[in-house]
Amino acid sequence: xxxxxxIREKLSTFNSHWTxxxxxxxxxxxxxxxxxxxxxxxxxxEDEDELFWVISGKLIIHFRDSSIELHPGQLCVIPKGIEHQxxxxxxxxxxxxxxxxxLNTGNLKxxxxxxxxxHI
Numbered sequence: 001x002x003x004x005x006x007i008r009e010k011l012s013t014f015n016s017h018w019t020x021x022x023x024x025x026x027x028x029x030x031x032x033x034x035x036x037x038x039x040x041x042x043x044x045x046e047d048e049d050e051l052f053w054v055i056s057g058k059l060i061i062h063f064r065d066s067s068i069e070l071h072p073g074q075l076c077v078i079p080k081g082i083e084h085q086x087x088x089x090x091x092x093x094x095x096x097x098x099x100x101x102x103l104n105t106g107n108l109k110x111x112x113x114x115x116x117x118x119h120i
Contacts, residue, residue, distance in 0.1 A: 007055060011093050011118055020064035020096060020104055022119045026092055032065060032096040032117060034104075036088035044083040048099045051077045057092030061085070 010023045010033050016090055017037040024031040029058035036059065052059060061076065062067050062085040078084050105113045 008097060010120055011055070012033065017091075018104070019114055020117050022117050025100065028100055029097060030100045030102070030117070032098070034094055034096065036086060036092045036094060037090070038088065040086045041105060041108055041110065041112060041115040042083055042085045043108045045078075045080050045098075045102060045106040047080055048102045049077055049080050052077060052086070052101065053095040055095060057088060057090055057091040059094060060087045060089070061091045062087060065113070 005023055007023070010021065014021060015035070017035050018040060020032040020034040022030045022032050023051060033055070036057075045090060053060065054070045056072055059070045061070070061078070064083055082109050103113055103115065104117075109116075
């Protein structure tokens with residue numbers, strides 16, 4: 001049976017930053033939530049587009065030649081191959097839509113890489 005998923009309730013279950021959690025799956029895609037604070041690594045996704053949807057706070061996404069700001073209720077799709085760096089000067093809560101195979105660090109593998117995100 002279909003079920004209602006409360007994004008705010010899911011976000012209240014963890015405090016860690018930059019560790020996306022899967023809250024739903026559809027058609028080979030993961031719907032994830034994450035809390036962000038500070039700067040993330042510059043990276044790109046070779047094969048996947050990435051959608052950032054801000055739930056609370058402000059997210060700045062830097063590109064090599066520009067940047068954008070996202071506020072609650074706004075989203076942006078980063079096309080595959082575009083190098084970017086997400087930055088949250090204060091805590092920001094987001095939802096992500098991406099293929100299940102997408103690594104949060106894209107082309108990088110480091111201490112921040114979440115290969116198998118928790119399902120909450």
